[in-house]
Amino acid sequence: VVGIIGGGQLARMCAPAASRLGIELRVLAARPDESAAQAIVATTIGDHDDRDAVLAFARGCDVVTFDHEHVPLAILEELVADGGLVRPGPGALAHAQDKLLMRARLAAAGLPVPKWARVESADDVVSVADSLGGFPLVLKTARGGYDGRGVWVLTDASMARDVMAGAPVGAEWLAEAFVPFTRELSAQVARSPHGQVAAYPIVQTEQVEGMCRVVTAPAPDLSDDLANAAQQVAMSVAAELDVTGMLAVELFETEDGILINELAMRPHNSGHWSIDGAITDQFENHLRAVLDWPLGDPRSRAPWAIMVNLVGGQSTGSYNDVVLAYRHVMARDPEVRIHLYGKEVRPGRKLGHVTTYGADRSAARARAEHAADYLMGEINE
Amino acid sequence: VVGIIGGGQLARMCAPAASRLGIELRVLAARPDESAAQAIVATTIGDHDDRDAVLAFARGCDVVTFDHEHVPLAILEELVADGGLVRPGPGALAHAQDKLLMRARLAAAGLPVPKWARVESADDVVSVADSLGGFPLVLKTARGGYDGRGVWVLTDASMARDVMAGAPVGAEWLAEAFVPFTRELSAQVARSPHGQVAAYPIVQTEQVEGMCRVVTAPAPDLSDDLANAAQQVAMSVAAELDVTGMLAVELFETEDGILINELAMRPHNSGHWSIDGAITDQFENHLRAVLDWPLGDPRSRAPWAIMVNLVGGQSTGSYNDVVLAYRHVMARDPEVRIHLYGKEVRPGRKLGHVTTYGADRSAARARAEHAADYLMGEINE
Numbered sequence: 001v002v003g004i005i006g007g008g009q010l011a012r013m014c015a016p017a018a019s020r021l022g023i024e025l026r027v028l029a030a031r032p033d034e035s036a037a038q039a040i041v042a043t044t045i046g047d048h049d050d051r052d053a054v055l056a057f058a059r060g061c062d063v064v065t066f067d068h069e070h071v072p073l074a075i076l077e078e079l080v081a082d083g084g085l086v087r088p089g090p091g092a093l094a095h096a097q098d099k100l101l102m103r104a105r106l107a108a109a110g111l112p113v114p115k116w117a118r119v120e121s122a123d124d125v126v127s128v129a130d131s132l133g134g135f136p137l138v139l140k141t142a143r144g145g146y147d148g149r150g151v152w153v154l155t156d157a158s159m160a161r162d163v164m165a166g167a168p169v170g171a172e173w174l175a176e177a178f179v180p181f182t183r184e185l186s187a188q189v190a191r192s193p194h195g196q197v198a199a200y201p202i203v204q205t206e207q208v209e210g211m212c213r214v215v216t217a218p219a220p221d222l223s224d225d226l227a228n229a230a231q232q233v234a235m236s237v238a239a240e241l242d243v244t245g246m247l248a249v250e251l252f253e254t255e256d257g258i259l260i261n262e263l264a265m266r267p268h269n270s271g272h273w274s275i276d277g278a279i280t281d282q283f284e285n286h287l288r289a290v291l292d293w294p295l296g297d298p299r300s301r302a303p304w305a306i307m308v309n310l311v312g313g314q315s316t317g318s319y320n321d322v323v324l325a326y327r328h329v330m331a332r333d334p335e336v337r338i339h340l341y342g343k344e345v346r347p348g349r350k351l352g353h354v355t356t357y358g359a360d361r362s363a364a365r366a367r368a369e370h371a372a373d374y375l376m377g378e379i380n381e
Numbered sequence: 382v383v384g385i386i387g388g389g390q391l392a393r394m395c396a397p398a399a400s401r402l403g404i405e406l407r408v409l410a411a412r413p414d415e416s417a418a419q420a421i422v423a424t425t426i427g428d429h430d431d432r433d434a435v436l437a438f439a440r441g442c443d444v445v446t447f448d449h450e451h452v453p454l455a456i457l458e459e460l461v462a463d464g465g466l467v468r469p470g471p472g473a474l475a476h477a478q479d480k481l482l483m484r485a486r487l488a489a490a491g492l493p494v495p496k497w498a499r500v501e502s503a504d505d506v507v508s509v510a511d512s513l514g515g516f517p518l519v520l521k522t523a524r525g526g527y528d529g530r531g532v533w534v535l536t537d538a539s540m541a542r543d544v545m546a547g548a549p550v551g552a553e554w555l556a557e558a559f560v561p562f563t564r565e566l567s568a569q570v571a572r573s574p575h576g577q578v579a580a581y582p583i584v585q586t587e588q589v590e591g592m593c594r595v596v597t598a599p600a601p602d603l604s605d606d607l608a609n610a611a612q613q614v615a616m617s618v619a620a621e622l623d624v625t626g627m628l629a630v631e632l633f634e635t636e637d638g639i640l641i642n643e644l645a646m647r648p649h650n651s652g653h654w655s656i657d658g659a660i661t662d663q664f665e666n667h668l669r670a671v672l673d674w675p676l677g678d679p680r681s682r683a684p685w686a687i688m689v690n691l692v693g694g695q696s697t698g699s700y701n702d703v704v705l706a707y708r709h710v711m712a713r714d715p716e717v718r719i720h721l722y723g724k725e726v727r728p729g730r731k732l733g734h735v736t737t738y739g740a741d742r743s744a745a746r747a748r749a750e751h752a753a754d755y756l757m758g759e760i761n762e
Contacts, residue, residue, distance in 0.1 A: 019419075020720045038400075039396075039422065043422075198715075297715040330676075331675035334676065334677050338401065340401065
C-alpha cells in the first residue's frame with residue numbers, strides 16, 4: 001500500500017503503474033474533484049497540512065510519498081518518529097521546500113549552483129548585488145514558489161523594495177546571480193532506499209512565462225560529456241540529500257557548463273515524456289523506488305520524444321470542448337499521445353500534455369505543437 | 382461516459398487509456414473484489430444478466446460496451462430500443478455468443494471456416510463425420526465456452542455420446558473438421574461506427590491446455606501475403622457483422638492457408654502485447670472505436686514483442702508471494718513489463734501477463750518466459 005499525499009495530476013499518473021504492478025494506491029486529496037481523486041479508487045479527502053488528517057491517512061499505508069512538496073515537515077517528522085516510512089523523508093524534502101537550505105547544502109557539497117546570498121531587505125539586495133554580478137539579479141522567496149511564482153528578475157533596487165514590500169511578514173528571501181543561460185535542462189533520477197539509481201536521459205525544457213511548455217528528450221546537441229556531467233550532478237544531489245523516489249534537478253546550461261536551478265522530489269513535468277517515450281516511466285520508477293524495489297530501465301524507446309504541455313489559454317473552451325477537439329487531432333495524427341488530467345479549464349492552468357516521438361525531431365515537434373495548439377483553441381485548422 | 386459491462390481484467394486495462402483521454406469510465410462488476418472494481422472509481426455492483434441492473438447502469442452512460450460477451454441479447458435489444466448506444470451491438474454480439482450462428486454467417490459470406498455441421502445427438506455426429514473428414518473431429522457447444530472449455534476433440538462416436546450425455550438439456554452443438562493446423566494466429570482490428578478500421582499486426586498465439594500462454598508479435602516467418610490475407614479476413618468479419626470496438630479473429634494456419642476458429646468482440650488476450658508493444662494499445666482503440674473517435678495507430682513499436690500469460694499453477698504462492706517475487710524478476714531484467722490483474726491466485730487462472738520486446742526474438746522470449754515462470758513459482762532462480 002503506497003499512500004500519496006496530494007491529489008494532483010502527478011498522483012493521477014501513478015495509477016496505471018500501480019494497477020499494473022498490483023500496488024494498492026491511496027491518495028489524500030484536498031477535494032473530491034481533484035485530478036487524482038477522479039482516477040484512484042482509494043481517495044481520502046483531507047488537507048496536506050492537517051496533522052490529524054495526514055497521520056490518519058498514513059496509518060493505513062506501508063509507505064507515504066508525495067504529489068507535491070508542501071506537507072509541513074513537523075507532521076512528517078512525527079510520522080517518522082511513529083515508525084512510518086516517508087519517502088522522500090523529511091530530511092531530504094526540507095531542501096525541496098526551502099531554497100535557502102537547498103543552496104547552502106548544495107554549495108557546501110561542492111555542487112554547481114549560481115552565486116547566491118540570503119537577503120532580508122531591499123538594502124541587503126543592494127549590498128550583495130555586486131558580489132552576484134550586479135543587476136539584473138534574481139530575487140526568490142525561500143518557500144512556496146513554483147511554475148515561476150515566487151521568482152522575480154530585478155532590474156534595480158527599487159524593484160526589490162516593491163516586491164519585498166508586497167510579501168507577507170516572515171517571508172525569507174535569497175538573491176541570486178542572473179544566469180545568462182543558453183538553455184534549460186532537466187536531469188531526473190530515481191533513487192531507492194538501498195541506493196540504486198536509475199538516471200533518465202537529460203532533457204531540454206522550454207519555459208513560457210515561467211511555466212514549462214516543451215520538453216525534448218534527449219536534449220538536442222548536448223555533448224556526451226555535458227550529459228554525463230548533468231546525470232552525475234543529479235545522482236550526487238540524490239545521494240547527498242538521501243532522496244528516495246524521483247528527483248528532478250532543473251539545470252541552467254551556460255557557456256561554462258551547468259548550474260543547478262531548482263529541485264523537485266517527486267515525478268516532474270519534465271519527465272512526462274517518459275510515459276510514452278521511455279522503457280519505464282517516471283511514475284512507475286517513483287513507485288518502485290519508494291517501495292525499495294529494483295528500478296526499471298529509464299532509457300528512451302525512440303530517438304526523439306517531444307512533450308508539449310496543454311496550458312489553458314484565452315481561447316481554450318471547456319473541458320468538453322477540448323475533448324471534442326480530439327476528432328481533428330486524432331484524425332490528423334494517429335500516433336499522437338494525448339493526456340488530460342481531468343481538470344477544469346482555466347487560463348494558465350496545466351490541463352494535460354501531448355507526446356510525440358520518432359526519428360525526425362522537428363517533425364515530432366511540429367506534430368506535438370499542432371496538437372497542443374488545436375486542443376487549447378489557439379488554432380482551428 | 383463509457384460503461385463497461387463486466388469487471389474482469391479487460392475492463393481494468395481500459396482504465397489507463399480512459400484516464401489519459403478524459404473519458405469517464407463506469408463498470409458494472411459482479412463483485413467489489415473483481416479485477417476492474419479495484420481499479421475503476423465508478424464501479425456499480427450488479428449482474429450482467431440482471432435486466433434491471435444492466436438497464437439502470439446503462440442509463441448513466443453515453444455508450445455501453447463489454448468486458449465479455451455473456452450479456453443476454455434480449456437485454457441489449459431492449460437497451461437499443463430505448464435509444465441506448467451499445468457497441469458492439471446485439472446484432473454483432475450474437476455471433477460471438479453463438480458459434481452456430483457465427484459459422485453459418487461467415488460461411489455464407491464466403492469467409493474461410495473449417496467444415497462444420499449442426500448436430501443434435503451422437504448419431505448426428507456419426508452421420509456427418511465422413512463429410513467432415515472423419516474422426517478425430519471437434520465437438521463444440523454453441524454457447525458459453527472459452528479458454529478451451531466447451532470444446533472436445535472426439536476420437537470416436539462413443540466419446541460423442543459421453544460428452545453429449547453429460548451436458549445440460551437444451552445445449553446446442555456443432556461438429557467441425559479437426560484442422561491439422563501448423564500454428565494459431567490472431568488478427569485484431571478496431572472498427573468504429575463510421576467504418577474506420579485499424580488492423581493490428583498478425584500475431585502468433587500458443588495455447589497450453591486450451592489457454593493462451595505465449596503471443597509473439599508479429600507472427601514469425603509469416604509471409605506478407607498471408608499476413609495481408611489474415612488482416613483482410615478480420616476486416617471482412619468486422620464489416621460483415623458490423624462490429625464496433627475491438628474484434629479478435631482467432632485463426633488456424635494450415636498448409637492451405639488460414640481458417641477462422643473463434644471470434645471475440647472486445648479487447649482480447651492476444652492483444653495484450655500492444656500495451657507495451659504498439660503505438661496505440663487495444664484498450665485505447667476499443668474506447669476510441671466505441672466513441673466513434675478516430676482510431677490510433679496500431680503498429681508495433683519494436684521489432685518483436687512477446688507476451689506470456691501468468692497462469693496460476695500448483696507452485697504459485699499467494700498474490701503477495703507473487704509481488705515479492707518482483708525483486709528477483711525486476712533486478713534480473715529492468716526492461717520486463719509486468720501486469721497483474723489483482724486476482725486471487727488459483728491454479729489455471731489468468732493472474733496477469735508479462736511483456737518483453739526487442740530486436741532479438743528468442744532473447745525476448747526467454748526473458749518473458751523466465752519472468753513468468755519465476756512469478757508463478759515454477760522456477761526459483
